[in-house]
Amino acid sequence: MSSGRLTGRSALITGAGSGIGAATADIFAREGARVVVADLDKAGAAATVERIRDEGGVAEPYAADVSDEAEVEGLVEFAVRTFGGLDVLQNYASNRTVVPEDVAVAGADAAVWTRQLSVDLMGCVFTAKHALPHMLRRGGGSITNASSLVGWLPLESRPAYATAKAGVIGLSKSIAVEYGRQGIRCNVVAPGPIVSPGTEGMYTAEQTEVLAEHMAAPRLGRPDDVALAALFLASPEAAFINGHVLVVDGGMSAYAPMVPSFRRLAGEG
Template identity: 75%
Template sequence: MESTAGRLTRKTAIISGAGSGIGAATAELFAREGASVVVTDKDGSSAASTAERIREEGGVAEPFTADVSDEAAVIELVAFTAQRFGGIDIVQNYASNRSLVPFDVAIAEADLSVWVQQLSVDLLGCVLTAKHALPHMVRAGSGSIVNVSSLGAWLSFESRPAYTTSKAAVIGLSKSLATEYGKQGIRCNVIAPGHIVSAGTENMYSDEQTEVMLDHVSAPRLGRPDDVALAALFLASPESSFINGQVIVVDGGMSAYAPMVPSFRRLAEAT
């Protein structure tokens, strides 16, 4: 992954869900760009692994084990970051409760606890990190928050209603944060990835389903964690200083066309 080193020099970033996948790719890229990164994950061993990779490359990183749905844990995370690095400039929220995938079924059939757990991590995790990081950003007069949503926020996949609802709510939350704190120099934006192939998603779909998704991407490949990390870098850097309350879609063009386009392509190939 190519980058221009130094875009985040002297910045401190909290990145949740950074033990693997998109969060880990983002943490590693931010460190290459000069940021001091607090690698946060509920799985402490995976957070430590990401931090160790960063250090091996000469970057600055500290692992921190935290469940972002637990306010006490988030308070400790923010306090640790501020004490260790002197402030908080960037918050990136990638944490998502993937353990609920088999249970996030049709609304009339799902247990309410599934909804509570999904919303607690994917939505309230964003609320809590923002709530406790914002005072540090307000004092500094600047800051960038990026929350991760999904194409599922506005395109139903006929599955995982609790997940898609939480990701739609993330967009509303982010626009509220951008409006409330923009005059104080703090920006909040959203990244909405399409299908991203990572260790956390490769077993979620069959080979046939993966082929269907590739058929619906206006690109020669499916997405990778680095694709999202590069968008996150732009939103965290001064280059996006006049972008606030926006949703950047990283989906290879999956949401750019009418649903019948892939079928028309196949018809044209058959003639």
């Protein structure tokens, strides 16, 4: 049920054609926001918008590559022109195409790192750069950037991704410090393992079992889990929260790494 927590707000959400971004767009629209659904995948953005409109929400699609500053500028201007301003920015765009090539640092390919950083980190830089002036003119706004648990607890692979997500945290805190006194809040959601269309092919069945074993929760995460956390950060209830990293990982980062082994020894499965 909607409580109208974002009624009257205009929101721009990148990476909203699928996964966490799409779930966030759905929930924000249900909560009264007018949403620009941005994604490199034009069809994915259109599908999210159609779903929102079918539920009575207000949304417009926009195809953009967030690694291209000129395209981002056009995206922000579209959002402002369409809804008369910009109150909320949510960044979920991520480059999944480089996963097989993102290997050990000693074998790093500069092109792979550039492709990862240009979307996951510089995409957040560009959207903030062009959104901030509009938010300041309205007297404030809320920005939430998607990092990852991997941003400070890296896996044994994907160093470029881990570096990009660590950079998102630093960027977000910098924005919070620089613009907080002018009414801008900038926070971070840091998901752990999330089951979504964008991650389904990333893990084998055996790896998925390992992830589940490390949950302090009865299941793996879903896009809605992260979207609801983002809703809180964008809502009036979070008015005094700025520069915060909200971890949404089912408790994965809450305990020492030997706990699953101890569980097995105790016969707990």
